[in-house]
Amino acid sequence: MRRALLPGAACAVIAVVGLLIAGFRHVDLRTASAGAPNQSTIAALHPAQRVCEGPITSQGPARGVAIWGASAKGVAKLTVSVQDATTHTVLASGSFHPIPLESDWTARLDREVPGSRPVRICLTDDVGAFSLAGSAVSAPTVTVAGVATGQRFSLVLLSDGGSLLGSLSTAFSRASLWRPSWVGSWTFWLLGIALLAAFGVGVSAVVSAAAADDEDRPVSEPDPDGDGPPSADGRSQAGQDRPQPVS
């Protein structure tokens, strides 16, 4: 019992502690999305060219905007400004420096944009050409200026977030939508706790298995085929592939 319990418990404790430590890593939290996949290039921006998209309402305070695309050649520079959707007053701005690699690029905003306020996101090319990614998405409430009609560019608003563990309540709240009526955030908390408890249950499974193997060992019966494998304790038997001790 002890032979199985100690290593099993040690494995489980190390794993749980490791996972909890990893859970404290920082993650950005998406607070809004334009809902446009980065399927294709919808516009090639050149210096001084500007595109805008909105209104978009953030679920919480936003401190960054992520845009998808790639610079055409070398390092480009683009400025993102967040405007009030009605008055077009600039609420915050930031910039990013993309390279010729299709990816998402995050502009950190100089001020926090409050949540629950409809905003418009404008993207201005300052230096170099930039291939802006997006797709054709029908959303009658959103207007886009500067790209072909019916196209929207991919963007998400980001908050500073926090740790992965600290963000779980938001994640579980979001995950509880579009589910059967009986599912709520509590369901995911319960399953999360069950996953942690599984490490303990796993130890008990190993201990039970080891105890059962200990109780039953060694049991040996003649093999009618004479072609049996080694016994449970790893020792060879007559007819096996290794030299046998002769007593």
Place this chain on the structure above:
Amino acid sequence: MQRSAQAAAPERVGLRRLTPPKSLAALLIIVVSVGLAWALIVPPWQTPDELAHFGYVQSLAENFAIPSTAGGQPASSDVRLADGAVGASRGAFWPAPAPPDWSRADYDAYLAVEHGAHPPPKTDGTGPSSATGNPPLYYLVGAAAYLFDHGGTAFGRLYAVRMFGVVLLLVTTIAAWLLAGEAFGRRRLPQLGCAAVAGLLPMSAFMSTAVNPDGLLIALWTVTLWLGARVINHRARGADVVVLCAATAAAILTKATSYALVGPILLALFIGWRRRPAAERSGALKLIAAGGLVLVVPVLGWVEVASSLGGLSITTVASSPAHPFQVRQFLSYLWQFYLPRLPSLAPLRTTPDLPVYDIWLRQGTGVFGWLDVYLPNWMYQASGLAAAGLGIVSFGLLTRLRGRRQLALLGFFALTVLALLVLLHVTEYRTLIAGGGQFLQGRYLLPVVGLLGLAVGLVIARVPLRLRPSACAAAVTVLLVAQAISLSTVVHGYYL
């Protein structure tokens, strides 16, 4: 691989036979909680082809018909409303910029329509989809789960089918336990290691709880592997033969990939029959013939039904007269799949890196959603090292096998893997030469997850006695850590 007679737990008699051993019971509790987590955390219709598979289930449940009407809608109005509301199709493949809708107001608006005076019909999804050519068994079983929440929303019905997948995952786990029992004898630590791999491998849990025939396919293949081993060990007893043939027929009626099982089970039947005393062999042939009927009749029935439905495909192997199969080209394709391309070979590869790494290893380790939610890269590297280590150690141990029964089991398992690989590679090769894209996905190897479990069980069985509990504990812990990281990756990908 051990005989059941050796180092065995006492025979379980009477009702005790139905009570799982404590270690298995504990594992099943874990598998249920992990399975439920996968079923519920993955957003609606964010598993491979889930819309098409759910449409098939819905068509059988609502109309008792395979959705194949030319010109019909592939998805019902009910599903289209739900899909549009949550943004499932829009976000498929692009979860970062287009995650599922998080707005409660949008959800309430959807509920108002769904529960309104004129909810969208559920019966008008009669058109063909990418799932139409599949045999109907999974969808029939899934339709029963669908009806559990028939009066709820489309999401309730979808998640009812998903949660049924937890049952399939349990079947896979139990079958792997039994498979290890046949291979190693009643030795709980190797059995636990084997069953834990089958039930707790992240991709196994992810696919088993998706609306997808792969869940039933994995379960049935694992059951078939167990029964095949049983037929070999117990000399083709009548009940084993019939159940083995029935399980194989069920696998074929689940997905055409299972035609690959026919050769291996014929081998198992032949070996089991040959191991009988000569005097019993002629009688045993009648049993095997009866088993053959159990296999052939349902499959031919499906082929007939499929033909009457307008020539649905009965196999995934495409054929094209314009692009004939060329052995040299096929071998070139195989070489490039597993080894770096030689300058003399024309490019015939679908991934930037070695396909064996990109497809079998990375996707087999864990790529979730519509193959769009990736684990941290170090997980794939660690998985590669673990797979290489396990492969080398297992190979070393297998080369030491000498017993006829052990070699027979090994031959059966090896032929199963080989048949699956050949079928998959031939299919992809034909797809490629016909101008199609990549066909293979890592999840296509999951039907033999029980054999991966056996490899882990073999190592546990052969380490020194005092280290066996530690080895088993390490295997279970690693699997649980992989589960935790995979689930948190999915949470991060869709909800943060």
